Amino acid sequence: MNITFEEMKQWDSKDELKDFRKEFYINENSIYLDGNSLGLLSKRAEQALLDMLESWKNLGIDGWMKGKNPWFYFAEKLGELSAPLVGARKEEVIVTGSTTSNLHQLLATFYEPNGRRTKIVADALNFPSDIYAIQSMLKLKGYDPSEHLVQVESRDGRLIDEQDILFSLNEEVALLILPTVLYRSGQLLDIQKITQEAHKHGILVGWDGCHSVGAIAHQFHDWEVDFAYWCNYKYLNAGPGGVGALFVHEKHFGRTPGLTGWFGSKKEKQFDMEHHFTPAETSGTYQIGTPHIFSMAPLLGSLGMFDEVGMEKIRKKSLHQTRILMDLIEQELSEYHFVIANPTEDARRGGHVSLEHPEAARICKSLKEYGVVPDFRKPSIIRLAPVALYTTYEEIFQTIEILKKIMKEKHYEKFSNEREVVA
Numbered sequence: 001m002n003i004t005f006e007e008m009k010q011w012d013s014k015d016e017l018k019d020f021r022k023e024f025y026i027n028e029n030s031i032y033l034d035g036n037s038l039g040l041l042s043k044r045a046e047q048a049l050l051d052m053l054e055s056w057k058n059l060g061i062d063g064w065m066k067g068k069n070p071w072f073y074f075a076e077k078l079g080e081l082s083a084p085l086v087g088a089r090k091e092e093v094i095v096t097g098s099t100t101s102n103l104h105q106l107l108a109t110f111y112e113p114n115g116r117r118t119k120i121v122a123d124a125l126n127f128p129s130d131i132y133a134i135q136s137m138l139k140l141k142g143y144d145p146s147e148h149l150v151q152v153e154s155r156d157g158r159l160i161d162e163q164d165i166l167f168s169l170n171e172e173v174a175l176l177i178l179p180t181v182l183y184r185s186g187q188l189l190d191i192q193k194i195t196q197e198a199h200k201h202g203i204l205v206g207w208d209g210c211h212s213v214g215a216i217a218h219q220f221h222d223w224e225v226d227f228a229y230w231c232n233y234k235y236l237n238a239g240p241g242g243v244g245a246l247f248v249h250e251k252h253f254g255r256t257p258g259l260t261g262w263f264g265s266k267k268e269k270q271f272d273m274e275h276h277f278t279p280a281e282t283s284g285t286y287q288i289g290t291p292h293i294f295s296m297a298p299l300l301g302s303l304g305m306f307d308e309v310g311m312e313k314i315r316k317k318s319l320h321q322t323r324i325l326m327d328l329i330e331q332e333l334s335e336y337h338f339v340i341a342n343p344t345e346d347a348r349r350g351g352h353v354s355l356e357h358p359e360a361a362r363i364c365k366s367l368k369e370y371g372v373v374p375d376f377r378k379p380s381i382i383r384l385a386p387v388a389l390y391t392t393y394e395e396i397f398q399t400i401e402i403l404k405k406i407m408k409e410k411h412y413e414k415f416s417n418e419r420e421v422v423a
């Protein structure tokens with residue numbers, strides 16, 4: 001089996017999503033494989049932002065209740081449009097906050113230490129911001145994180161063994177917080193199974209969906225996930241600092257949020273300005289202050305595309321593209337000591353390929369000089385993310401050709417093997 005450029009061209013011509021690429025601002029002199037960190041701008045997202053500026057221009061304060069998308073209901077509207085991506089009821093999702101601030105909110109709400117049940121289990125490979133949030137919540141509640149945060153270790157520094165997660169669950173654990181897809185190795189955890197097992201021990205489960213929402217379909221409602229939170233600026237292309245989202249299962253509706261603010265009020269009550277908080281009866285209650293309308297607007301345009309395509313086709317193409325990328329790595333780069341760090345089975349990998357190499361930091365710099373945009377994660381990972389809505393098969397082939405040239409000519413040696421400030 002030898003993968004050829006001709007074959008790539010054929011895949012591109014047969015690609016049922018190919019027209020979506022035309023909707024994005026693509027630099028044709030560059031190959032963008034960093035959509036798992038910051039997705040590209042689409043014309044629809046741009047237009048949605050311009051429309052919001054128009055509302056402000058023409059309506060002033062009346063923009064809250066008038067115009068194409070009244071600001072007062074915008075977070076709920078975006079929540080409803082996001083719900084199919086994660087398999088949620090429309091009231092279960094709200095677009096608000098950031099990944100980290102939403103985790104703070106959800107911990108403040110769902111971490112209820114009681115008797116011996118005081119611990120939070122997380123994994124040792126999660127994104128640092130999640131761990132900082134857990135540590136700070138434990139401290140706020142008077143618990144020492146070194147005792148009450150249990151981090152499931154990795155056996156190989158890349159992956160987390162699901163059995164090890166399950167072994168860590170017992171009657172001392174109040175909450176389990178995990179990423180759906182690990183940000184470095186791209187490992188996809190079995191969300192349904194882990195959630196079910198945790199529930200058997202009376203543990204609530206929260207999922208960080210940053211590296212899966214928009215790349216992989218979920219069924220958070222049916223899987224009885226207690227809560228989840230994610231950003232919209234990666235696979236969902238809502239722009240730098242784009243507002244994030246959270247899911248709370250409807251079985252938990254009626255709880256008072258740990259952190260309250262007037263935008264979490266029942267809509268009809270909010271402007272009564274009472275000093276008694278009347279919570280919204282949906283996930284909308286987890287909002288705190290005034291929504292960041294201009295940082296939410298691009299998501300509206302972007303979600304239109306996801307609605308047209310559906311997650312199934314996106315995941316299918318993503319799996320196919322990452323499979324071809326892995327096959328090409330094996331075919332073309334076998335002599336250069338790369339290790340594919342992500343699990344290779346479809347059911348266990350996310351949307352990016354994770355390539356390990358001792359010279360990773362400078363290989364990334366070299367790729368960028370040749371117009372390929374990957375990213376680097378310490379200590380030695382190159383992440384390559386083909387994005388179903390805009391990456392072509394030709395680009396995948398060209399990336400590997402460029403990488404081969406860099407390795408053959410040792411082009412990377414002209415750079416230092418250290419990360420950039422923003423890697």
Ligand SMILES: Cc1ncc(COP(=O)(O)O)c(C=O)c1O
Binds near residue numbers: 099129
């Ligand atoms: C898995 C994961 N969790 C948390 C974060 C932090 O997100 P934010 O900076 O939007 O709070 C990120 C990305 O930055 C991430 O990838």
Ligand SMILES: Nc1c(O)cccc1C(=O)C[C@H](N)C(=O)O
Binds near residue numbers: 127183210
């Ligand atoms: N959130 C980011 C940022 O503000 C600047 C640069 C990158 C990011 C990222 O999203 C990094 C990303 N979460 C990661 O998986 O590493």
